[in-house]
Amino acid sequence: MKRCTLIAVQGEYRVWIDIGGVRKEFLIDTGFTNPECMVGLNVGSSTYRQLLAKGAITEQYSGETTQADGSLGIATIGKVETQLFYVGKPFGKKVITYVADGGEYAEDLVGVCFFHQLEGGRIIWDFTRQTMSIEVS
Incomplete structure (x- = not known):
C-alpha cells in the first residue's frame, strides 16, 4: 500500500488532484455528496468551462x-478522468468520476464519493495528530 499523509491547516484538509489535465488543490468536504454518490468533485464555472473547452x-x-x-x-x-497528486507526483490509479459546476464563485471541493472510487483504498484519520492518511494499493 502507498500512503500519503495530509496535515490539517486551520482544521481543513486539502489534496491536489489533476482533473482532465488541470491540476488543482481541492478542499476535502465530507458533507459534499449527491443522492447517487456519483459526483466526486465540485469546481467553479471558469474551471468547468476550461475542462469543456x-x-x-x-x-x-x-x-x-x-x-x-x-x-x-x-x-x-x-x-x-482524475488523478490524485502527492508531493507533485501522481498517487494511485486514475479515477473516472463526475464533476459539478458549482457556480462562478464555488470553492474546489472533493467529496466522499470521489474516495469511494479508489479501489482497494482507505482513509485513516488521526484526530489527535490532526492528520488524514490516504492509502491506495
Missing part, C-alpha cells in the same frame, strides 16, 4: 447535488 468532460447532464444547508440543488455535471 479542452474536451476533458464527457456525458454532461443536469443533476441533483446536496447544498451546504442540506437542501437539494441542480448543477451541470460531467464525467472526467
